[in-house]
Amino acid sequence: MDWEALWLSVRLGGLSVLILVPIAIVVGRWLAVTAASGKSLIEASLALPLVLPPTVLGFYLLVAFGAGSWVGRLWQDVFGHTLVFTFEGLLIASIIVNIPFAVQPIQRAFEAISPDLREAAACCGLSWWRSLWRIELPLAWPGILTGMVLTFAHTLGEFGVVLMVGGSIPGETRTIAIAIYDRVQAFDEASAGKMAAVLLLISLVTITLSYLLTQRVRRRHD
Amino acid sequence: MTDAAGLSIRLDQDRPIPLSIELSAVPGEILAIVGPSGSGKSTTLRVVAGLHRPSAGRIVCNGTTWLDTKAGIDVPARRRRVGLVFQSYALFPHLTALENVVEALQDRPPQARRDEGRALLQRIRLDGLEDRLPRQLSGGQQQRVAVARALARRPDVLLLDEPFTAVDRVTRHRLVRELADLRQDLPMPVLLVTHDLDEAARLADRICVVHRGRTLQTASPESLMARPASPLVARLVNLRNVFSGHVTGHSADRGVTFIEWQGRTIEAGLSDAFDSGARVAWCIPADSIIVHRRDRPSQGERENPLSGIVGEAVRLGETTELVVVVGGDDREPFHLAIPTHVARRNGIDVGAEVGFSIRAEAVHLMPAEPDGGEHSASD
């Protein structure tokens, strides 16, 4: 059992959620109410990671982060090491890959809030922030929770992109999913089996928990 | 337009729906905006609240300019002091009745908010239900919470958007009565949007008739019913006895204007604004048509005596509504209502001949509709 890899995956998932979800709330809220002309194109771009093969994403990220790109060079100048094959690079990749998993449920949740309520909040004199904090976020909470869980669970399970930009460095980029692959390659089926079971269990518990919470919130609201 | 106290509105836009609205209301006045669906009355309300921005317009409330498209002024909704009661009530579903009201009290000191919220709920007789969520309240109770929340801001203007449509008829009558009671305490202008003329007549000091985005006429309910500005307004306020004819002359001595209608001469009160020979429309309120009774002839019978055949008789409990065709021409029949016992005693039923008079003073003349004018004033 590779605890190091499991902890790395959990950290990666947790940090992806913490960084991505606030961004997704802002973007999802904007997409839910905007009538901007480029909306469909923006939505389509944000959904791309959903349909693109991980290898395509991995390839572009590799090119974008690599020592040959200006992003990669800038990062190297500032931090003294490359972005690919590091935890930070993996985190950025994970955030990009998870954009649709976080944005879409959150956008749907904001869309489901009747415009009347938003207008009622304005007519009650609530500021934009108070309206978001007091009215919209509580009502959108089930969607936000879904976005969080999907992001976390998907990060735990992401393989293709991690394989391409990560490089399976223990303690740095070897996630649990990669560790399982490595163990299978090493004919170590006992370890692979154990880790697969742990991953399965964690995913099941996370998703069940989110369903329970969502159900409770729904019961409270309608 | 006076900018001192109250509300004055002037709106002009072509899109998305055409608007040409002009109206004003003074503090304490209830102004009902009446018109068929899609006439722009709700949009007008949303413009006042700051939820919709017209392409051109000016709104001044108690001397403060809320909107002036020419000057580039558009105060956002949250900074206009308006209380808006939505058709759907739009209560925050995750907050209790009290919390809903307290949300609108953000400008009060924090300690005072809950007490003031409780006081407001008490005023609309919802004490004891403070901690209920909206879904645990009846439709009528929800509406009252919405009113309390709208009043909580101490608004400069109170806006009611079809506030009674989402409840059953019995509740509706009670709520209308409650609002009528409450209005004595309302120091601000109140705009009431409704498609229900009875509701408007019962509550409003003045009624503004809106059609296809235009204000047609603003007047007290009584004068609107008696003296509509045009045949279109007459139809919109459900006046059914609207006829066409032309002026044949005036008699200043007798104070009478003569109209020719289907070969008959009808006497009306003097309206010398219309030239002799002018095509006009004329109308008569149902309560100024006097049905001749065999058992009890009366004074008024001498004015404009007419007789016709009853084409339809619909008995609605204590009253019976009649459609009477005069002179065999059924294009412009008279609609009148008489007590059911009178109809019965005088043998008035389908096919019977009935005589009636119309009071000359109550005959109201309007400019004739241009040919091909609008005939679609259905709701």
Place this chain on the structure above:
Amino acid sequence: MVRRIGPFLFAFAIAVALIGAPRPWARGLPTIAAASDLQFALGEVAEAFTEETGRQVKLIFGSSGNFYRQIQQGAPFHMYLSADEEFVLDLAKKGFTPDRGALYAIGRIVIITPHGSPLKPDGGLKHLGAALRDGWLRKFAIANPDHAPYGRRAEEALRHAGLWDALRGKLVLGENVSQAAQFATSGSAQGGIIAHSLALSPNVSKLGTFAPIPQSWHKPLRQRMALLKGANDTARRFYGFMREPGGRAILRRHGFVLPGGTR
């Protein structure tokens, strides 16, 4: 009020835990990227190294071609052991390594068949030819010749035996030779060509039987290693250890042919 800031505190606590918590596993160990035919041999070498020096290294196994690409993109490896010396020599030319490194072993390929397979392992590939002719061979595993050195050698050997074109439609390609071994012994394929070192390991040898393919049928698998720019002291010592008798003995035991001297 507590209910309102509760979620914030919770999120903050998680953030601190995820970012700030000391990583419980040692960092700073040199990472050594090795061709996957070393999967078992190098693990043993590393153990012997730790026993002797008290120092530890981190091993990653994969396709030599992939490591070659990753190193050029800046992967933070300290040392690279390729199954094909061309990769190392090219990196040296491009300046990713301080020198041309050292030849550490010469690999051999074998044909392996899982227990119960109708295919008999014979180094001359005669039975494989018969299976193809008679049409009962379904799947045969080799490493991907595009980037895995063992795949290239397998292709050369199959071409030499005149079987390549007939076999092409039946091939399953492993991403590296270790995966090819996985495929070859899983029972889903009737056999495959893999590294001798892997076939000898207990994990694999229990799954099937194998026979070496003549070395003259393919170009030699000259395996070269090199330190990379930024290699630390431990990596340097490991590099040295690989060339000492202790390290060489382990490699020999795992089926590698050892070069006479260094070049």
